[in-house]
Amino acid sequence: MPNSIPCYSYFKDRPALPDSLYFDTNCLVSLYIKSDNKHNKIKYIFARALRDKRQAYISTLGFDELWWALLCISYKEACAGYIQLTAKLIKQDPSIISGHIDKLKEATTALKEIPGLKVLPVKLGIEDTALFIMESCLLSPRDALHAAVAATNGVKCIVSNDEDFGRLKDVPLEMILRY
Numbered sequence: 001m002p003n004s005i006p007c008y009s010y011f012k013d014r015p016a017l018p019d020s021l022y023f024d025t026n027c028l029v030s031l032y033i034k035s036d037n038k039h040n041k042i043k044y045i046f047a048r049a050l051r052d053k054r055q056a057y058i059s060t061l062g063f064d065e066l067w068w069a070l071l072c073i074s075y076k077e078a079c080a081g082y083i084q085l086t087a088k089l090i091k092q093d094p095s096i097i098s099g100h101i102d103k104l105k106e107a108t109t110a111l112k113e114i115p116g117l118k119v120l121p122v123k124l125g126i127e128d129t130a131l132f133i134m135e136s137c138l139l140s141p142r143d144a145l146h147a148a149v150a151a152t153n154g155v156k157c158i159v160s161n162d163e164d165f166g167r168l169k170d171v172p173l174e175m176i177l178r179y
Contacts, residue, residue: 003169003170004168004169005168005169005171005173005174005175005176006174006175006176007165007166007175007176007177007178008175008176008177008178009178009179010041010045010159010177010178010179011041011179015175015177017048017049017052017054017157017177018054018156018157018174018175019054019055019156020054020055020056020057020154020155020156020157021049021054021055021056021057021155021156021157021158021159021177022057022058022059022120022146022149022150022153022155022157022158022159023042023046023056023057023058023062023159023160024062024143024146024158024159024160024161024162024165025061025062025065025066025069025146026038026160026161026162027042027045027159027160027161027179028058028062028065028066028111029066029069029070030042030161031043031046032066032070032107032110032111033070033073038161038179041179042159042179045159045177045179046114050115050116055116055118056114056116056117056118057117057118057119057120057150057153057155058111058117058118058119058120059119059120059121059122059146059149059150060119060120060121060122061122061142061145061146061149062119062146063108063111063119065142066107066111067104067107067108070100070103070104070107071085071096071097071100071103071104072084072085074100074103075096075100078099078100120149120150120153120155122145122149123149123152126145126148126149126152129148129151129152130144130145130147130148131144133147133148133151133168133171136169136170137167137168137169137171138167139164139165139167139168140164143162143164143165146158146160147165147168147171147173150173151171151172151173154172155173156173156174156175157173157174157175157176157177158173158176158177159177159178159179160176160177160178161178161179163178166178
């Protein structure tokens with residue numbers, strides 16, 4: 001029988017926070033974008049983790065995804081919502097990056113200044129663990145990589161608003177925490 005990982009809603013179930021938490025990219029976006037409807041919830045979880053002396057982690061993958069999300073948001077705002085940014089648009093006009101790089105730098109600095117937040121690297125060889133997770137849990141490649149980074153670094157919990165993490169099984173995690 002597969003080892004299912006319990007999934008809790010932080011504000012409904014109020015579970016005790018484990019010793020270590022891995023914050024998925026959607027947490028980073030919600031934390032940085034103050035108008036995001038989940039901003040206060042994730043800010044509270046970060047503050048609680050720090051107060052309770054829990055170790056908080058993100059990964060280098062998170063920066064890639066955060067930068068893309070912020071670039072898309074910033075570009076859409078600059079175009080009054082008329083044009084959706086795509087990789088093809090950036091290839092056609094690389095100067096798009098320079099018009100928004102300050103926001104990406106600002107977000108990066110803000111994350112790096114969170115006390116106690118550590119950045120985990122994506123280790124060589126992690127692809128086998130990620131492939132196992134993709135196959136056995138039917139997660140997307142990025143979600144599987146996030147889960148593999150957390151699990152291979154001994155992190156006990158993934159914090160995310162992504163329901164797909166609820167399918168994780170047979171991975172050495174104590175819980176999935178949704179907000």
